[in-house]
Amino acid sequence: MQQEIRTAGPLLDENGNLCQKGYAKSLVLSYDRSAIKAGGLRIKEWDYYYIGNADFGVALTIDDNAYMGLDSVSFLNFKEGWEVTKSPMQILTKGKKHLPASSAVGDVESKGKGYALSFRHTAEGRHLSFFMEDFKDHKKISGEIDLLCPADDTMVIATPFAKDGYFYYNQKINCMLASGEVFLGDERYVFNKEDAMGLLDWGRGVWTYKNTWYWGSASGYVGDHRFGFNIGYGFGDTSAASENMLFYDGKAHKLSQVTFNIPVKDGKEDYMSPWTFTSDDGRFEMDFVPVMDRASNTDFVVLGSDQHQVFGKFTGEAVLDDGTVIEIRDFMGFAEKVMNKW
Secondary structure, three states: OOOEOOOOEEOEOOOOOEOOOEEEOOOOEEOOHHHOOOOHHHEEEEEEEEEEOOOEEEEEEEEEOOOEEEEEEEEEEOOOOEEEEEOOEEEOOOOOOOOOOOOOOOOEEEEEOOEEEEEEEOOOEEEEEEEEEEEEOOEEEEEEEEEEOOOOOOEEEEEEOOOOOOEEEEEEEEEEEEEEEEEEOOEEEEEOOOOOEEEEEEEEEEOOOEEEEEEEEEEEEEOOEEEEEEEEEOOOOOOOOOOOEEEEOOEEEEOOOEEEEOOEEOOEEOOOOOEEEEEOOOOEEEEEEEEEEEEEEEEOOOOEEEEEEEEEEEEEEEEOOOOOEEEEEEEEEEEEEEEEEO
16 A cells, blocks of 8 residues: 555644545645653654765764764765765754754754864755864764755655654655865865765654664666655654655656565675565565665763765666566665664
């Protein structure tokens, strides 16, 4: 079942549970942090941007997990085979970052010793700016990036967890045209709208303590057409709808279930060997050749995170709602598996 939410209204009822479950193509339901009834330290809110082309990419995060906050900058050089991530943390932020209740309005800024990030709305989309001292080999990184945001369909999902008052409200905006530049020391990296695109992962919710999720995304051109996809599972109870969706020239095409087939070697997942992706409706069948694993593993006994965000190239077929087959080859994107105790 793929239940589409079409009626506007509040996200949460008087008990802090979802009024409607399922997917939408825009933020039909209104998020209100004050309507949450669960414990305040379980609230998790973030804005995550990824901007990339075939050669390099940047990921920027402003995150408020209530008991801690996190600001993150990643730079990935696929051509040279290296990446750097720096993620300063803050204790007991508890909503002090004032992340907005909608992705459509409200600017987001965060700063600390030796760094700052800013995500601002513009007339045509978003302007992202950032800097961080001592990023790589004692070199500073800085950037100014503009994202052109057409009036496209997006992936929105309202997902409950098994526990009352726990939910995940999420929007993914794919295929935003990106232009701008990043400086790392004396090196200059340029994003052009002809070959670079941006993604926004906008998340608000109340999460259970222990989770494992799978997420994949890609945006680019197929011929002269903008094409992208969002795939994933593990984000709560997705029986009402999955978050799997294709985007073609700004229009969404809903998929059913997609499975990540991560290879196993010597009893462990081998993230840098080729993966496959299969679907129960036959509309998303892909091979995936990894080029980089942005991996991190932290374990503070009570809190911990084991993350593998693997960037690589997708080759295969995706089928639109009308049966049109989109063939892609060496299409740059990422797929990840994340296990959290948070």
